[in-house]
Amino acid sequence: MSLLRVRDLTVAFGRRPPVVRGISFDVEPGQRVGLIGESGCGKTVTSLAVMGLLPDNARISGSIRLGDVEVVGSSDRAMSELRGDELTMIFQEPMTALDPTMRCGRQVAEVLRLHSTAAPGAARERVLVMLGEVGFADPERIANSFPHELSGGQRQRVVTAMALINSPDLVICDEPTTALDVTVQATVLKLLDRVLASQNAACLFISHDLAVVSELCSDVLVMLDGEIVERGTASGIFTDAQHPYTKGLVATSRLDLVEPGSRLPLVEDFYAGAER
Numbered sequence: 188m189s190l191l192r193v194r195d196l197t198v199a200f201g202r203r204p205p206v207v208r209g210i211s212f213d214v215e216p217g218q219r220v221g222l223i224g225e226s227g228c229g230k231t232v233t234s235l236a237v238m239g240l241l242p243d244n245a246r247i248s249g250s251i252r253l254g255d256v257e258v259v260g261s262s263d264r265a266m267s268e269l270r271g272d273e274l275t276m277i278f279q280e281p282m283t284a285l286d287p288t289m290r291c292g293r294q295v296a297e298v299l300r301l302h303s304t305a306a307p308g309a310a311r312e313r314v315l316v317m318l319g320e321v322g323f324a325d326p327e328r329i330a331n332s333f334p335h336e337l338s339g340g341q342r343q344r345v346v347t348a349m350a351l352i353n354s355p356d357l358v359i360c361d362e363p364t365t366a367l368d369v370t371v372q373a374t375v376l377k378l379l380d381r382v383l384a385s386q387n388a389a390c391l392f393i394s395h396d397l398a399v400v401s402e403l404c405s406d407v408l409v410m411l412d413g414e415i416v417e418r419g420t421a422s423g424i425f426t427d428a429q430h431p432y433t434k435g436l437v438a439t440s441r442l443d444l445v446e447p448g449s450r451l452p453l454v455e456d457f458y459a460g461a462e463r
């Protein structure tokens with residue numbers, strides 16, 4: 188059974204025409220699927236629909252099944268139980284997910300406490316282990332820091348720790364590295380790759396950058412104007428794109444940074460060991 192099964196999903200706001208128009212796709216357990224397309228094509232709306240986080244003026248039809256649960260029409264309560272447990276999201280701007288007044292370790296622990304019965308001492312230990320897993324050599328210092336004391340890349344790694352500490356089945360990443368400079372982006376992607384693999388978490392990775400998607404994902408959905416116009420493996424999309432829009436994406440992607448369809452080797456070589 189698919190982990191995520193989206194069928195004929197259509198989303199419109201108010202009386203305006205739909206911005207997502209009858210899309211269908213699946214994500215299997217542990218699978219990484221990239222959702223790629225230009226600004227405004229409906230990527231974020233799709234991910235918010237899966238999270239059950241669309242605003243009240245959204246009109247939604249079709250079906251989104253996460254395991255046994257139908258997300259469309261689910262109550263807020265049912266969705267908040269799913270979120271942070273089986274299903275989490277990493278946003279582009281980590282400060283939107285972080286409370287500037289709270290030390291980072293406590294913020295990660297709060298997520299853990301909401302969804303588990305771990306005793307406080309065990310929770311603290313688990314937080315430090317998780318901060319180690321996202322690549323911090325000094326988890327104690329990071330746990331005791333406020334968000335503003337960290338760099339953008341470090342903040343994004345704290346957010347990644349928050350998203351993964353409850354071992355979710357599916358992580359939705361909405362351009363998680365776009366706000367970072369290229370070297371830091373490579374480091375964060377590498378860590379994300381490693382943590383997703385170690386937990387065997389599935390991922391729906393949203394980006395406008397085909398090169399970034401191909402580093403992390405095995406499969407790609409290409410979205411244009413609210414519809415999925417092409418789908419395939421990452422390497423297949425690079426070598427044998429059919430739709431003119433996809434061909435344009437391939438032509439303009441940063442092929443200097445990746446081997447089509449390969450997973451991170453060049454980037455790892457360039458930036459191995461960088462802690463930013």
Ligand SMILES: Nc1ncnc2c1ncn2[C@@H]1O[C@H](COP(=O)(O)OP(=O)(O)OP(=O)(O)O)[C@@H](O)[C@H]1O
Binds near residue numbers: 206224225231
């Ligand atoms: N709450 C809302 N009310 C009205 N229209 C909205 C709302 N949220 C998104 N839209 C519209 O839906 C369309 C798709 O937006 P969406 O944010 O999904 O695009 P995107 O592909 O994620 O783009 P980007 O890469 O810039 O984030 C856009 O035209 C946007 O203006």
